Structures are given as C-alpha cells and as structure tokens.
Amino acid sequence: MKKAMEPGDEDDFRFEDRRHSAHGTADEDGAPEPSPRAPGLIDEYRARTEAAEQKLQEYIEAFKQFRREHDEFRERLGRDVDRRVELKFGSLVEELFEVLDSLDLALAHVAQVPQAAVLAQGIELARKRFLEALERQGVEQVSPTGEFDPNMAEAVRVDPVANRAQAGTVTEVLRTGYKLGERIIRPARVAVGRYEG
Numbered sequence: 001m002k003k004a005m006e007p008g009d010e011d012d013f014r015f016e017d018r019r020h021s022a023h024g025t026a027d028e029d030g031a032p033e034p035s036p037r038a039p040g041l042i043d044e045y046r047a048r049t050e051a052a053e054q055k056l057q058e059y060i061e062a063f064k065q066f067r068r069e070h071d072e073f074r075e076r077l078g079r080d081v082d083r084r085v086e087l088k089f090g091s092l093v094e095e096l097f098e099v100l101d102s103l104d105l106a107l108a109h110v111a112q113v114p115q116a117a118v119l120a121q122g123i124e125l126a127r128k129r130f131l132e133a134l135e136r137q138g139v140e141q142v143s144p145t146g147e148f149d150p151n152m153a154e155a156v157r158v159d160p161v162a163n164r165a166q167a168g169t170v171t172e173v174l175r176t177g178y179k180l181g182e183r184i185i186r187p188a189r190v191a192v193g194r195y196e197g
Contacts, residue, residue: 089137096134103126107127142177143173144173148192153170153188155192156174159171160195167194170191171191
C-alpha cells in the first residue's frame, strides 16, 4: 500500500512544466513568444534565403541575356548565310546570261533566213523557258523607262532629241537588265536622249 504524502516530504517532489507556453510569455492568441535567441536565428535564415533568391535572380538574368545573345547570333548567322547564297546565286545567274545572249544572237541571225523559221521557233521556246526558270528563282527583268537611273542601267549611246523634256531620259533599251531581290545582277544597256537646241 502506498504511503500517503506527509507535510515534510514536499521538498523531495519536483515538477517541471514542459509545455511550450510555459517557457515564454504568451501573446494575445495564446501562442508563445519566441525565446530571446530565436530572432537571431530567424534573421540569419531570412538573410540566407534573400541571398539565395538574389543569386537565383542573377542566374536567371544571365540565362536570359545568354538566350538573347544566342538568338541574335543565330539571326545574324542566318542573314549572313542568306546573303552569301544570294551572292553566289547571283554570280551563277550572271554567267548564265551569256547563254541568254547566245540564244538572242542565234535568234537574230535565224530570223533573217526564211527557211529557218522552225529553228527560230525552237530557239525562241528555249529562251522563253530559260527566262521562266530564272523568274521562278526570283530573277526579275529590268527594262528602264523615263528618267535615266545609273543604278539600274548603263548608258551606252546618246541620241539627239528635239524636245528639251526628253533630255536625260531613256530613248531605247538595247539590252534588258535583271535583278535578284533588290540587287541588280545585270544592268540594262540603254540609249539616253540629249537635247541639242
């Protein structure tokens, strides 16, 4: 049987309250306030978190900058490749114009021979197909009219004109020019009027 506690035994009995609220003062909601050491630890963790977030933002900005520079480089490279292809294609087409000149010369000669009418039709058909193939590749004919533009044509002859308004204008296209996009790959050859009053 258990012995009842006597008045002198109180010193032997100790009670320690281990509840969370017993170690600090409670706020209005009954939640305990943190101990005096806790704010320093929280501030340290908060500072570490902010530093990590700042570092993350720096990495994100560096990545975005890299992506921008990479995209710009790809665009520049694409434009450079397109320009080089266009220049090479333009050079090839310039050489092919010698074939066109030969067809024109042959056509001019056979047109004077009545017995070669069938041959003239064949040459004309070959010339037409050749020009259509060039047009499909973006090559356009340039036949300047009106005011002479040295960027579009070469003046190879001067024709006297009676009207002052015709001075400096194209009086005849002697050879058709060609362009690829905005680039003239073969300037037209023209005669330009000169007023002699």
